[in-house]
Amino acid sequence: MTFKQLGISDNLIKILKNNGITVPTEIQDKSIIEILNGRDVIGEAQTGTGKTLAFLLPIFEKISPCSKDIQCLIVTPTRELAIQITEEAMKLKEGKDIGVLAMYGGKDIGSQVKKLQGNIQMVIATPGRLLDHIKRKTVDFKKLKTIVIDEADQMLLMGFRNEIDTIMKERPKKVQVLCYSATMDAAVKKLAYRYMNDPVIVSIKKKEVTLENIKQEVVETTDRWKKDALCTVLDEDNPFMAIIFCRTKRRANELEIVMHQRGYNCKVIHSDIPQNKRERIMKSFRNADIQYLIATDVASRGLDISGVSHIYNYDIPEKVETYIHRIGRTGRAGEEGYTCLFVDPKDLRLLEEIEKEIKFAIPRRLI
Template structure:
């Protein structure tokens, strides 16, 4: 029997909010995690990105919120600003009917603006580690009433060098709290963190989603960085996708790609972590309605997209980690339909291509860069298809009299040729220059930083104790705290 959200011991306000979001039945990680978290137990959830982790921890966290309490009660720590924004948006949607408010805080945004938002007494804060430490130092976020702490994508935070910051944050929380840790992998340092700060956590493992490739044609083109945009436009002209998603590695890349496509006459919209939720929803609605043919997106912004009818996925930039490739191309080839996924690879990125092929157990087919003649042939074929469709629709009867007049004066081949020329979209060569993106190095860590930030500690902006204790002092203090478990309620199971 299929479990539904209403089967959990949660309030009707949360069930209603989930229903409004289109969620009726939980994913495997949600089905296993929510009862454990509702029971107050510490938990480690090992699951890949895109499995529904935010709802898995968001539902029990929001269910436990005391609406008479005006202090922060829930804390989510995330590795990147984009993920913090996304998690904050989803938690706000889950908690909207109950009145639970979530505020994201992250480096790169004006801290005074964040302080102003925090003064409105949100129940949940989603934060990147460096900026959270800054707020703790300023006493603009108080930790006295925290009952739930979530570490989201813990292995990513380890890769980015944030583990010591997390240890400092958790050691600073005075209250007895429940810890929910989510990680795609479980390296030794994460296990050590769990041993130190968690109380007999329940471990829930969800197998990585297997990629079904039968309906997806996977191709790659070797192309130099400056050629990418023109090659993309050639492919769009040749293939005339009904609905296409183009993935860029950074927010700036998405903005520039979208602007360039619009300059050349394509119907395109872009989504990434910096656009408002209203704009994102409007862009996705237009794409679903096929008002827009092309959606340009970062990995983070495209999480959770469920759009039928996507015929093509273009990886304009290789993703930072192979798992992201799986999620990207899974947007096409759905419900038994055929789909095509094409990836641009610069010469120095072939090691990454190999790692993707190892994960998917599928060798991609090399495709040549199309020529100008290929483009003309593709345009002519698309125009012919459009004309035949118009004939089949039989919606051209009101033009019949004009057609008969033309055929009285000209040969039929001349008339049809002229009509095709008028209908055809000639290749647009408007100059477009994109900011170059460096090729990926051979990867030793998992990644997926939507912003293209450097992976060094404290890069979040305000991520250090400015004017406070020197870094070495703080580290030595942390070492002095080693072995100190957080305080636990004697009745805690």
């Protein structure tokens, strides 16, 4: 169906067209009508399938600029995701007098309190900062129409269960609840059903992993020689823009120090980096002022950056889905991508699991 047939107004269709979006994705096609009809929705779809617009578009159709009250609350696990959703919302509100406020730690709470006294209809928040406002009684959800729990699987993984419980107690009795997640396991469903009324389940089947545009290779090394192996590969490839994934914040920090010492243009991003610094780093990376972004999985969740030609898995991920999610950040929109995975002997079992899932024996790269 077209956006028009789904019930999206001409103004929003024009904004989408100006941003190069003309055809709804599968999750949008299945979600929008249900949300416009007022149903609670549990949406399961992989990152990169357009699920943010799947809930934002119908919410913008329903928000009334005439009412100055908060009508929509979107709760998301990380600051980066809050920023990304806010950026999408700011595009959609073009020409409409709708106030959108992002609430996350690292930003001055006083300025947020001041903005809340004005014209704010949509709040996009991380759980911790939202709870601060609830305790201070600086948010009023009496006229709330819709709550979105975004990336519910990550929310549970990061231990936000109690925060979500507290936040949901603040909602009015009659409120539409939308729960979106990349994976919908029993724990996520249990969380969703606690707060929902007869929800529609919209599940987009995981596509067969083709990864056709991505050349994959493995470098067999040892943990002791891994930094040298990575630098050898980087020198040979000299990519335009690349992300290097590490398993932990400590390993990411250690790698950044070594790469700086060796003269590489790189920055590290993870949850311990202050928010304003993270925003500056991401802006510099998007502008291609930084060649290498060293990242952990949680910090990179939801980052959609065009121009990333190479992905380097410095540490092998412990889940196959994480590997696919990482390497799917290159080879987008028909472009060729390249990914290299560094493994030491203890990683070989995980490598076998990845190869089995993607039905492909990843070629070894000799350096």
